[in-house]
Amino acid sequence: MSNLLTGRVIYPGDPGWDAARHGFAARFDYDENAPQAVVFAQNRDDVSNAVRWARAKGVNLRARSGRHSYQAYSSLTKNGLIVDLSEMDSVSVDSHRQTAKVGAGIAMLTLSEKLSDSGFVLPMVTGPTVGLGGLVQGGGFGITSRRFGLMCDNVTNFEIVNANGDIMEANAHHNEDLFWALRGGGGGNFGIVTQFEFNVQPVTMVGIFNLNYQWSDFTDVVKKWQEWSFQSDPAVTSLLSLHVDGTVRIEGQFTPELQDLPKLGSIIAPLLEAPSPISMQALVVPALAAARMTFGVDPTAPEWAIRIHSDNQLFKSCSAVALEPIPDEGIAVMKQWLESVPPLSATPSQPSMIQLLGGGGKSHEVPVDATAVYWRNAYLVVQYDGYWTAPQDAQPTIDWVVNMRKAMLPYAHGAYVNYHDDQLGDNWLEQYYGTHVDRLRQIKKKHDPTNFFNFPQSIPPAV
């Protein structure tokens, strides 16, 4: 047993200490909740040593990959230890088998770029710096979910350091229970994943589109899009965002077999009928260019400047799932809440909004009990986002977002575990995991009976 922390270890006062302990969500007090050290693991032995060290010393430990937990659960651990995987970001592609071994800490944009070198993709998410480690374990919905399933549906093997510091594998033949739980049970619960093995998809060119509508057409656009997004070609996944600044935008990606790309025009044609958009773009581009645009990179800027996602945002987001189309009354509730956003003293980096991601397709083909993702049958995944800049705008915006979700509960309920939310109330476990709670708690008891891996919304071991 190692009594030492290994890897690149940063202690209070070291150069880089401040940057090392902050997460993406900027509203939290990282000074008040500072860890005693941050280990930037370089390999799985560093992770193993950190677990053994923390156990021996009785120190709380948090695993971290991309730091994007909405509640900063990967970073806030007073006097604890953060084990950061972001420097474990290697990608090794086997083109013949169409598989890739990927370091758990890699960021999504880097992953897309490295896979693209070999002509492959994985299901995409919308943030360039989102980490693979947290994303996959929560499920991973994204802009190709209807085509390739969720991110976790493409995993064939997890390499994981368990609560004793031992290195294990979880796949269809070894530790099958853990393999089930790691696909949707959420990060930080069962161990520290150090490497994923995926089936990757050969994709070279894709179609992308975005259409903007007038606010006065809000109701008709939501009604039309909901039906279209679910019934359209399963190679299309799309997102409708409704912003408090009056933007009504449909964005999507068409990822078919190469010979079917010319169908893009006819597929999106229904979105051009009344109400018709005020502007639109539809392009066929290399898959990597599409990924960069999804990540908020401006393709017209020669340097591909990133537009929207900064790595430090003041926001409160929460989620719900609609299992059927939102009815007219629900659409009216969304509009009413968006039109009554609290006034802000300063303009944030992006407007507050509701985002609706269309479900169906391949993500519905996998049976609900095949993985821990309870909400894969979502007709829509709903995200409510509030942004602000000035400190005095924080609480009114947080209250607004939380109450907007509550007002929408008759139409969209439950919560997506990758959108951590401390305002879900006492039954948050059921809201994240539905009928999978008991099975998850049994697996937790088997693999982490002392609840070593814990955070405010971690899965407790079965009693």
Ligand SMILES: Cc1cc2nc3c(=O)[nH]c(=O)nc-3n(C[C@H](O)[C@H](O)[C@H](O)COP(=O)(O)OP(=O)(O)OC[C@H]3O[C@@H](n4cnc5c(N)ncnc54)[C@H](O)[C@@H]3O)c2cc1C
């Ligand atoms: C801008 C933005 C865009 C997003 N877009 C999408 C999207 O399109 N689709 C979607 O599904 N989600 C999306 N998300 C949500 C995202 O999937 C979750 O926030 C996810 O948990 C982030 O993972 P991370 O590694 O970056 O975060 P972290 O904060 O590092 O980790 C999140 C959780 O996982 C645990 N964890 C992290 N790494 C490991 C590991 N290696 N082993 C074990 N546990 C680990 C942490 O302890 C923590 O509990 C987005 C989030 C943001 C902020």
